[in-house]
Amino acid sequence: MIKTCVVLLLLMLTSVDSFAASWRINYPRPLSESDRRSDYPLKLLALALDQTGVNYRLIASDRIMPQSKALKRLMDNREVNVVWSMTDEQREEQLLPIRIPIYKGLIGWRVFIIRKDMDSRFKYIQNLDHLLKLNPIQGSDWPDTKILQANGFDVITATDHSALFKMLANAQGDFFPRSVVEIWEEMKTDNPANDFVVESKLGVRYPAAMYYFVNKNSVPLANLIRIGLEKAIQNGKFDELFLEEHQAYLDKSELDKRTFYQLQNTYLPIKTPLHRKELWFENTEPVIQ
Structure with missing residues (x-):
């Protein structure tokens, strides 16, 4: 057809x-x-x-x-x-x-930019409830912000992209979720002082x-x-x-070594072509909880 x-x-x-x-x-x-x-x-x-x-x-x-x-x-x-x-x-x-x-769909596979001094804190996270106690940083007009809020996160926001990294550096939030297709280039361009690392064990995933x-x-x-x-x-x-x-x-991103917490996206339009499997990335390796 x-x-x-x-x-x-x-x-x-x-x-x-x-x-x-x-x-x-x-x-x-x-x-x-x-x-x-x-x-x-x-x-x-x-x-x-x-x-x-x-x-x-x-x-x-x-x-x-x-x-x-x-x-x-x-x-x-x-x-x-x-x-x-x-x-x-x-x-x-x-x-x-x-x-x-x-x-x-990889825009909805999110791993975390964090400050180096937060790395040990993330090692103790064992479930989504633990992660919910921390504050993610996102753009104020991003659909991701509404998704995270709907899943129970207290999201810290700013309108300017560069301001988000400054907020993270100033400990105004705990982690900056970025998609696996965005994060590595941003670590090159938005981490000049080498203040940040990519957290290595966790992620969140939602249909997007x-x-x-x-x-x-x-x-x-x-x-x-x-x-x-x-x-x-x-x-x-x-x-x-x-x-x-x-x-x-x-x-x-070493997806097979991460635990991804599955989140709901209630803002996903009904006409999203989820039935067309050829349009979506799928990896059977990651642990989805």
Whole structure:
């Protein structure tokens, strides 16, 4: 069924001479020159567009945009016309999601940045109740914050990404949960004083998806990205790029040596394609409690 839909959509695009079209696709400029978190989403977006055969240009916004501002600009159809972000019900109401999790759900596999002086404290955690006594740090507008709060955590928040590391350094919180695909680059760029370490034995896990979002009215662009992603999934190029970009991070995270505490995500939209197993990372090694 999916294959048939992709073929039909490709025929629709070619019938309107899409190969002659030139698509200008503006995305949020990274927070700094050293911020590598946009690298993979941009590579995957380019891969998807390449699958369709269209002419396109990927152009960074003139200004640096924190995620909250980028989503607002996208909703207003100003400055950017594609943003990648973790989904929740509100974002899917305000924007148009392409429901293919670009990180295969690994955005919900979280391990912890901690201060070096907290390492011994974490060694004594034996269950989720013990972990709940500590305060995680998160962005105030992140879906993860609501998820952690709904699971019983007292979350310390800030609006600015760099401020979160300063808060952790100043002991305003106890740990900073980051996904296994984010944490290692952040340890390079946001740990200049070498104050932090990645806790080695624990993690939390909850169902989560990061999607490409476009403006509600940008249906042709959404269809174009969706077609390209589906084709890359079918021909194996999606998984090839995913592993090329993330296998080293997965190895470094040593998932098989960690205990992950399973959390609930009651904010996960009902249309999340959990039934499509090929879209999600699954590892049988980690201990899930």
